[in-house]
Amino acid sequence: MLRAGGAVSRGYGAVEAIRARRRQQDWALRKARRETQLVSKRLLRELQDDGEEMETREPSVTQEEVSQLYQRIQHGSEDRLAALQSLCQLLHLAEAQKMFVSLENSIHVLIGLFTSNLASVQLKAAQCLLRLSHADDPNVSLVCLPATPYLLTYLSGQSAKFTEQCLYILGNLAAENKAVRNQLLLQGVVQALAGCLQSPHGAVVEAAAYSLSQLLQAKEAREKIVPAVLEASLTPRLIELLDLDSELGMPTAVECAWCLHYIVSSGVASECVISQGILHQAVTLLIALGRAIDSGATTDGVELLIYPVVRCLGNLTASRDATPLADCGLLPALSSIISKFLPTQPSVSRECLWLLNNLTVGEERFCSAFLKYNLVPVLLQLIPFCGGINTLVLTLLGNIAEMGPELCEKLLQHREIFSALCTSMRTADTEAVRLALEVLHLILMHCAQACVEFANQNGVEALEAIQYNSNKEISVRANFLMDRYFADKAV
Numbered sequence: 306m307l308r309a310g311g312a313v314s315r316g317y318g319a320v321e322a323i324r325a326r327r328r329q330q331d332w333a334l335r336k337a338r339r340e341t342q343l344v345s346k347r348l349l350r351e352l353q354d355d356g357e358e359m360e361t362r363e364p365s366v367t368q369e370e371v372s373q374l375y376q377r378i379q380h381g382s383e384d385r386l387a388a389l390q391s392l393c394q395l396l397h398l399a400e401a402q403k404m405f406v407s408l409e410n411s412i413h414v415l416i417g418l419f420t421s422n423l424a425s426v427q428l429k430a431a432q433c434l435l436r437l438s439h440a441d442d443p444n445v446s447l448v449c450l451p452a453t454p455y456l457l458t459y460l461s462g463q464s465a466k467f468t469e470q471c472l473y474i475l476g477n478l479a480a481e482n483k484a485v486r487n488q489l490l491l492q493g494v495v496q497a498l499a500g501c502l503q504s505p506h507g508a509v510v511e512a513a514a515y516s517l518s519q520l521l522q523a524k525e526a527r528e529k530i531v532p533a534v535l536e537a538s539l540t541p542r543l544i545e546l547l548d549l550d551s552e553l554g555m556p557t558a559v560e561c562a563w564c565l566h567y568i569v570s571s572g573v574a575s576e577c578v579i580s581q582g583i584l585h586q587a588v589t590l591l592i593a594l595g596r597a598i599d600s601g602a603t604t605d606g607v608e609l610l611i612y613p614v615v616r617c618l619g620n621l622t623a624s625r626d627a628t629p630l631a632d633c634g635l636l637p638a639l640s641s642i643i644s645k646f647l648p649t650q651p652s653v654s655r656e657c658l659w660l661l662n663n664l665t666v667g668e669e670r671f672c673s674a675f676l677k678y679n680l681v682p683v684l685l686q687l688i689p690f691c692g693g694i695n696t697l698v699l700t701l702l703g704n705i706a707e708m709g710p711e712l713c714e715k716l717l718q719h720r721e722i723f724s725a726l727c728t729s730m731r732t733a734d735t736e737a738v739r740l741a742l743e744v745l746h747l748i749l750m751h752c753a754q755a756c757v758e759f760a761n762q763n764g765v766e767a768l769e770a771i772q773y774n775s776n777k778e779i780s781v782r783a784n785f786l787m788d789r790y791f792a793d794k795a796v
Contacts, residue, residue: 460498765791
């Protein structure tokens with residue numbers, strides 16, 4: 306959870322109210338992390354290219370054109386394969402999708418070709434089904450539902466390309482509604498995906514993990530899907546694939562990381578996945594990423610892997626003792642990631658700061674390690690940034706300062722800390738001002754010499770300026786600090 310520490314509010318007279326508000330904010334944050342739905346659908350790369358080509362040369366389609374293609378397919382003409390190829394291209398267009406599914410028995414004919422004993426016809430029919438499953442209109446994509454028994458059966462086939470397409474169709478359908486997911490569960494989708502995750506083909510494993518993630522992010526995942534995944538023993542394989550050096554590639558690791566994030570955030574299996582080694586694997590991966598960043602060896606899209614791994618680790622450490630990780634190099638790695646992505650991907654930095662807050666709250670060893678690795682200057686450079694960056698930094702500084710005199714004295718060795726706090730107090734961000742006052746109070750309370758240093762850096766003037774802030778809570782806190790520590794310096 307995120308907090309700046311209970312001792313911050315000492316002397317303000319409304320301790321319990323402030324703590325209650327903080328607990329409510331913590332709960333809301335955890336709920337948001339758990340329930341954020343990242344529903345998406347996916348096409349194979351070559352189908353995306355076909356669609357881009359269609360956009361440039363065929364912006365619209367007529368009912369007659371779709372009907373003629375359907376007739377060529379339906380009557381088994383010699384150019385059926387070419388007709389399927391043309392239909393697949395047309396099904397990139399939403400209007401063509403609706404026209405095709407409105408034709409009598411069209412989906413049953415397509416499924417019939419999908420179950421053909423001609424591999425080339427099967428593959429093209431699968432591409433058409435994939436197009437339909439990718440439709441924005443759920444009424445279109447759901448016409449593929451009768452194909453699910455065949456899709457699951459073909460997952461054990463010999464063609465990796467065909468298996469991959471079947472997996473993406475299943476994943477797209479799983480995103481639609483609860484009834485679809487219930488049907489897939491009854492048909493044994495989890496067990497089928499377990500087999501695909503063991504495939505030697507990276508594209509198949511990636512597609513299987515994608516389909517699994519579509520199931521796991523459903524609202525009913527906690528009650529139905531996560532238990533089925535645990536029963537099928539999928540989590541050890543997912544954890545194993547969190548590896549940059551895996552021959553299956555980074556995209557596979559990304560999909561497996563999202564699966565693990567959804568499993569962990571469900572709250573059902575945290576201890577189970579911890580016992581299977583997820584903490585070690587996630588930390589090892591982040592350290593490797595940090596080193597790659599420091600050496601300039603990172604690859605494009607690595608942030609797609611950082612997101613789910615950091616979220617997964619953050620949720621795990623929010624509810625358990627994280628001190629065994631304190632000396633493993635995780636903090637410098639997160640610091641490198643924050644610095645790397647702040648200019649271009651600030652949301653990555655925000656995720657890492659959230660994890661750092663979870664690691665340091667109430668954890669003296671982690672707070673000490675933060676100072677040991679000299680990471681405070683990195684934090685202070687982030688103070689001017691908005692969008693939640695500054696408030697997370699101030700909260701983290703509060704976690705460290707709450708540990709007492711020894712760590713506060715080490716914070717004071719960074720003379721720019723008071724300048725950073727004053728910068729925060731001058732902003733229009735009410736939450737940043739409140740947190741800056743809390744951190745300042747902790748430091749002043751624990752270190753007598755801090756009052757002199759703060760005054761020497763013109764901090765008193767900044768404090769006086771917000772004594773008459775329109776926000777009553779900020780005004781009360783500023784007046785309290787002036788009265789307690791600088792009464793003799795008031796103008």
